[in-house]
Amino acid sequence: MSSYFESTARDRVLGLLDAATFTEFLPPSERITSPHLPQLNAPVSFDDGIVIGQGLLQQQLVFIAAQEGGFMGGSVGEVHGAKLVGLLKRAVREHAHAVLLMLESGGVRLHEANAGLIAVSEVMRAVLEVRAAGIPVVVLIGGSNGCFGGMGIVARCANAIVMSEEGRLAMSGPEVIETANGVEEFDSRDRALVWRTTGGKHRYLLSDCDIVVADDIGTFRQAAFDAIQTCYDHEIKLTLAALETEQRMLQQRIDRYGTLSEPMDIWDQLGVPDPANVPILETEAFIHMASQHRLGEK
Amino acid sequence: MDWQTLAAQLFPQGHDIVEQDCFLSGTAQVNGTSVTVIGTTGHVAAGIEIVLAQAQAVLQTVRSHPQRPIVILVDTQGQRLRHRDEMLGINSYMAHLGKCIDLARHHGHKIIGLVYDQALSGGFITSGLMADACYALPEATIRVMGLPAMARITKVPEATLAELAKTNPVFAPGPANYLCMGGIEAIWEGDLATQLAQAIAATEPIDRRSNLGLVRGGRKLAQCVIEAVLSDGHVRAA
Numbered sequence: 001m002s003s004y005f006e007s008t009a010r011d012r013v014l015g016l017l018d019a020a021t022f023t024e025f026l027p028p029s030e031r032i033t034s035p036h037l038p039q040l041n042a043p044v045s046f047d048d049g050i051v052i053g054q055g056l057l058q059q060q061l062v063f064i065a066a067q068e069g070g071f072m073g074g075s076v077g078e079v080h081g082a083k084l085v086g087l088l089k090r091a092v093r094e095h096a097h098a099v100l101l102m103l104e105s106g107g108v109r110l111h112e113a114n115a116g117l118i119a120v121s122e123v124m125r126a127v128l129e130v131r132a133a134g135i136p137v138v139v140l141i142g143g144s145n146g147c148f149g150g151m152g153i154v155a156r157c158a159n160a161i162v163m164s165e166e167g168r169l170a171m172s173g174p175e176v177i178e179t180a181n182g183v184e185e186f187d188s189r190d191r192a193l194v195w196r197t198t199g200g201k202h203r204y205l206l207s208d209c210d211i212v213v214a215d216d217i218g219t220f221r222q223a224a225f226d227a228i229q230t231c232y233d234h235e236i237k238l239t240l241a242a243l244e245t246e247q248r249m250l251q252q253r254i255d256r257y258g259t260l261s262e263p264m265d266i267w268d269q270l271g272v273p274d275p276a277n278v279p280i281l282e283t284e285a286f287i288h289m290a291s292q293h294r295l296g297e298k
Numbered sequence: 299m300d301w302q303t304l305a306a307q308l309f310p311q312g313h314d315i316v317e318q319d320c321f322l323s324g325t326a327q328v329n330g331t332s333v334t335v336i337g338t339t340g341h342v343a344a345g346i347e348i349v350l351a352q353a354q355a356v357l358q359t360v361r362s363h364p365q366r367p368i369v370i371l372v373d374t375q376g377q378r379l380r381h382r383d384e385m386l387g388i389n390s391y392m393a394h395l396g397k398c399i400d401l402a403r404h405h406g407h408k409i410i411g412l413v414y415d416q417a418l419s420g421g422f423i424t425s426g427l428m429a430d431a432c433y434a435l436p437e438a439t440i441r442v443m444g445l446p447a448m449a450r451i452t453k454v455p456e457a458t459l460a461e462l463a464k465t466n467p468v469f470a471p472g473p474a475n476y477l478c479m480g481g482i483e484a485i486w487e488g489d490l491a492t493q494l495a496q497a498i499a500a501t502e503p504i505d506r507r508s509n510l511g512l513v514r515g516g517r518k519l520a521q522c523v524i525e526a527v528l529s530d531g532h533v534r535a536a
Contacts, residue, residue: 025527025530026523026526026527026533030526030532030533032519032523032526032533035518035519036466036468039462039466040452040454040458040459040462041454042452042454052527078468078517078519078520078523079519079520079523081520082508082519082520082521082522082523082524082527083523083527085508085520085524086523086524086525086526086527086528087527089524089527089528090527090528093528108419108442110442110443110448110451110452111452111454112468113441113442113443113448113468113469114440114441114442114467114468114469114470114471114475114476114479114481115468115479115511115516115517115520116442117419117422117423117427117442117481118427118476118479118480118481118507118511118517119520120423121423121427121428121481121507122505122507122508122520124393124396124423124424124428125400125428125505126505128396128397128400132404149419149420150419150420150423152389153389153392153393153396153420153423153424154393155389155393156389156390156392156393156394157393157396157397169389170384170387170388170389171377171383171384171388171389171392171420172377172379172384172388172420176379177379177380177381177384180379181379181380185379185380185381186380186381186384197381197384197385198384202385203387206386206387208387208390237404238397238400238401238404239401240357240360240361240401240405243353243357243394243397243398243401244357244361246394246397247350247353247354247357247394247398250346250350250353250390250391250394251350253386253387254346254347254350254386257386258382258386260382260385261381261382261385263385266385
């Protein structure tokens with residue numbers, strides 16, 4: 001067992017790929033650092049908080065990126081975002097079998113606000129260009145910073161999402177919502193509520209992620225491989241039919257649950273037995289139960 | 299500028315745009331051809347309902363009106379900051395709108411964004427910024443967040459940020475800075491109808507923003523980094 005949650009971005013990449021197959025693009029030795037952080041007397045990182053490169057997964061060529069939550073929360077600045085865009089473009093040019101994005105990010109890096117916002121938008125378009133080229137994009141989420149802001153949107157532009165129970169996927173962080181609208185709107189210190197609202201199990205029940213896995217890099221590796229295989233059974237690029245289905249699914253979600261305020265009430269309406277017990281279920285038992293009740297139309 | 303005044307200036311040949319709960323939709327005539335118009339008004343927060351309504355209008359256009367250009371009018375205070383929207387997966391709704399716009403692009407629809415009032419972070423990234431090219435009026439406000447909030451989060455004094463913002467477009471709000479960084483194609487002054495018609499005629503379905511940022515000097519590294527990744531080369535600062 002090797003915890004994904006506890007690992008660095010580089011260790012996650014090495015653990016996910018076949019042994020000794022990873023080649024990093026623009027490695028730290030190139031010292032490509034943020035041009036904006038020094039003006040704010042903020043520290044820089046020689047990889048700007050993201051590892052990108054190529055390697056093999058079960059002998060297939062994959063392009064891979066991993067955000068380092070330990071550097072400014074994995075936030076997206078000008079260089080960080082451009083590394084991701086470059087990787088995605090290169091995956092298309094070199095006909096990758098798949099792209100794996102190990103996302104851990106608070107979203108736009110506020111120290112580079114405007115550049116970060118444009119960069120995230122460029123990443124979105126680049127992800128969709130990869131899909132348009134018939135190459136599946138699989139997102140993995142399981143780091144301590146979760147996947148928030150613009151990167152929460154990028155994640156849902158991918159073909160599939162693999163999450164751990166500890167992983168969190170949303171847009172605005174609980175602290176941001178609490179600051180804007182008060183503690184009664186969202187108590188960011190209520191860890192159980194934060195988890196019920198953004199965690200892997202809730203996202204799986206809503207079908208916002210495709211599989212929940214235990215916090216282990218080997219398990220993520222197998223799930224990523226399986227997810228890629230499943231992608232090839234369907235249309236990889238965006239289609240009108242698939243987006244019309246998603247439109248109906250998202251509308252249904254509002255119609256059925258739009259007046260609720262507690263995730264457990266949604267689980268209850270989905271038919272989940274004993275919703276209060278969901279948080280303590282082991283992954284395997286959870287999947288066994290939840291796969292019968294989660295929102296179907298995907 | 300209110301949306302009615304804007305629409306009259308953009309579409310002197312006529313339009314049937316209606317507003318419902320701050321959501322704008324309809325069709326308009328540009329150079330004798332029909333375009334779909336979607337958008338928001340009243341600095342509305344981009345909650346899941348209004349995001350989904352925009353997506354519906356885009357899908358309807360793709361299904362029923364092949365090739366018809368789409369114009370997105372942007373005025374939003376950003377994503378709605380509510381627990382309930384997060385619980386229901388607002389990031390999925392935002393991504394859905396972005397994907398619908400990208401689908402339209404790949405189906406041959408030309409897509410133009412126009413920030414006519416406010417554009418903030420989450421509400422902007424999946425609307426105007428997903429267009430082939432996004433334009434702005436000179437009086438528009440574009441930003442991720444205000445300098446006071448930025449100072450609080452980055453722990454950099456607001457006065458320092460304000461001083462830096464004078465010379466570095468990365469910190470300061472406003473269309474001129476986004477223009478400089480390539481996020482905005484051009485700022486429209488004067489005859490809006492002619493500029494819109496020209497924009498629709500000229501637009502291409504490729505993302506040129508990092509290159510524009512380099513040429514205009516607002517983002518000197520992004521394009522160099524992208525090229526270095528593609529060529530296994532080294533980054534030379536511009």
